Amino acid sequence: MNPDDPRAVRSRTRLRAAVLELATAKDPAAITMSEVAKRAGVNRTTVYQHFPDVNALVTDAMEEAVAQVAGAAALCPLDAPRDEVPQPLETLFRHVTDSAALYRHMLGPQGSARFAARMRERLTAELAASFRAGRRPPGFDDVPPETHAAYLAGALIGVLATWITDEVPAPAEETALAFWRLFRP
Structure with missing residues (x-):
């Protein structure tokens, strides 16, 4: 074929x-x-x-969403104030909210491990490339960019999964701000 x-x-x-x-x-x-x-x-x-x-099909079907998540995370301006969510991060959380049922199923306890792994890999690669290009928060020179990127990718996926599968999720803006404050101490 x-x-x-x-x-x-x-x-x-x-x-x-x-x-x-x-x-x-x-x-x-x-x-x-x-x-x-x-x-x-x-x-x-x-x-x-x-x-x-089915898992391969779901992962393939979600590739555009994975790209959107990874791209938004990598585009966050490092000079944004700690108490103001950067536009790409706000867009990312709004995207997840708009497709909440899908993300709940994909990232929940019975979700797709392949999807979560693909999301982590893509997010790590996007962030690492961004860091190597000079777009890295200050104060992490003693940590390899790939390790730093993997740490943040895992953290973002963990926050998204916990937030979207919560019985009563907090507003997207509130969760995005909390993540940004963790990202930019």
Whole structure:
């Protein structure tokens, strides 16, 4: 199968949309390939031609969200005041709020480990690149940029997961400000 074939592209697009709709309604671990096929309007064999399992499909479908999270975190201006959430971080928390049900399922206890790992990897890479380019908070010269980036990536994912899966999540602005204060002591 040629992945650039327009039919293959259409099928993958429909599969991604279908799995995200399903992941908004229930935990990814409970989604079956048959459900995805039915929702996408394709044969189950078609699903397996493109993805080995639901977890791989969910991770692929969430790649744009991962890129958005990583990009927003890496764009935070280091000179922003400690008590004022930078616009990229505010945008990131608003994005998670807008897709709260999906993120709740993806980052919750029954969520996708592959998605969380991919998010951590991408976020770490974006932050490390930003740090190597000179966009690093002062006072961390004794810590390798990759280690610093991994630490912050894990912290951000942990904060997002705890916040979005809380029974009554705090307002996005409040949580974003708390994270920024931790990021910029």
